Amino acid sequence: MDFSISEPLLALQQRVRTFIREEVIPLESDCRQGPHGPEEGLRRVLIERARAAGLLSPHVSPHYGGMGLSHHARAVVFEEAGYSPLGPIALNIFAPDEGNMHLLEAVATPAQKERWLRPLALGEIRSCFCMTEPAPGAGSDPRMLATTAVRDGDDYVINGSKWFITGANGATLAIIMAVVPGSGATMFLADMSAKGIVIERTMDSLDTCFPGGHGVIRFDHLRVAAADILGAEGSGFSFAQIRLSPARLTHCMRWLGAVRRAHDIAVDYARHRHAFGRPIGEHEGVGFGLADNDMDMHSARLVIMHCAWVLDQGDLALRESSRAKVIVSEAVWRVVDRCVQILGGRGVTGESLVARIFTDIRAFRIYDGPSEVHRWSLAKHLLKSPPSPEKHHAPD
Incomplete structure (x- = not known):
C-alpha cells in the first residue's frame, strides 16, 4: 500500500x-x-x-x-x-x-x-436539505417520513414539517424529501422564496459554525412543478444514497482539521504553562493525553483515506462511510475533550478557540446518523454475511 x-x-x-x-x-x-x-x-x-x-x-x-x-x-x-x-x-x-x-x-x-x-x-447562493422531521416523523429512521407530495396536474402539492434543517435561514434552494402516495419518497427542488415555505424559527444549538443555523420549516400547500423533481418519482431514498457516504466522510475530514487545531493549541500551552516546577506537558497526565490525541488523529486519518479510496473506485461505500463516521466522530470528540482538560480554565472560556471547537464538534456524533444507528447498521451487515467455514451451533 x-x-x-x-x-x-x-x-x-x-x-x-x-x-x-x-x-x-x-x-x-x-x-x-x-x-x-x-x-x-x-x-x-x-x-x-x-x-x-x-x-x-x-x-x-x-x-x-x-x-x-x-x-x-x-x-x-x-x-x-x-x-x-x-x-x-x-x-x-x-x-x-x-x-x-x-x-x-x-x-x-x-x-x-x-x-x-x-x-x-460559485458561492452565489446557499441551500438546505429538508429531510429530518419532528416526532413522529422521520429522524434516524427515514421510513417514518411524514411530509407528503400529492400530484395535482403538472404540479405536486407538498405539506409537512421539517426541523433541524441546517442553513435554512438565508438559503435560496431547498431539496425536499417527501412521500408521493403510491410511489414513495421523492426529492424535489424548490426556491425558498416560494409561497408555501414558512421558516417558523431558528433553533438554538450547541454549534455556531453553520451559516443560517438550524431551522424549523413548514410546507403549507407548496406547489412544485413536476420538472423540479430531483432524480425520479419514488426514488428519493435510492438517489439520496449518492449523497450519504461522501457527505458523512467530508464531515470527518473537516472535523479532523478542527481538532488538529485544538491539539496544536493544547501542545503549545503544554510547552509554556508551568506547574509543579516544570512545563505541564512533562507531567504524564498531560503528556499522555497529547500522545493519545496523536494516535486518535492518526487512526481517524487512515480510516478517512480508506473510505475516500473506496469512493474513488466508484463504490457507494455505505459500510465504509458508516464505519468511518463512528470511528472519526468518537475519536475527534476524545481529542477535543482532552484539549479542554489540558487547557484547564482557559479551555472552558472564550480565551481559547478550543471551547468553540468543543461545542461545535459535540453534535457530530449525531449529525448524519448517530453512532448507535451506524453500529446497528454495521451489525446487520455482519449478521447477514456468509457464515465462516467452521460453523458453531448451540448445544441440543
Missing part, C-alpha cells in the same frame, strides 16, 4: 494551509458571527478570498466552477480547511451545501444544474 501524497497534492495542501493561516484565521474574531453562524456579509468576504486564491469549490467539476478533486484529494484539502471554523465556508465546502452540490452534479438534469448547481458552486 502506498501512503504517500503526490507532489501536486502536497503543493495544493500547502496552498490551502497558507490560505487558511493568512486569509481566514485573521477573520475568526470578526464581529459578524453569532449563535446561528457567520452572517452573509462575512460569508461573501470569505468566498471572494477563496475565489481570488483559486480554491473555491474543490469538490465540484471545473465545468461548474470547481477544481474537480478526487475523494482522496478532498480528504487532504478539507482537513486543511477545517483547521479554522471559517475555512470550510471560505472554500464553499461546508454542510449542507457541499453534499447538495455533490448530489446535484450526480443526479440533476442539465437544466437543473444550470439553475442551481452553478450558482451554488
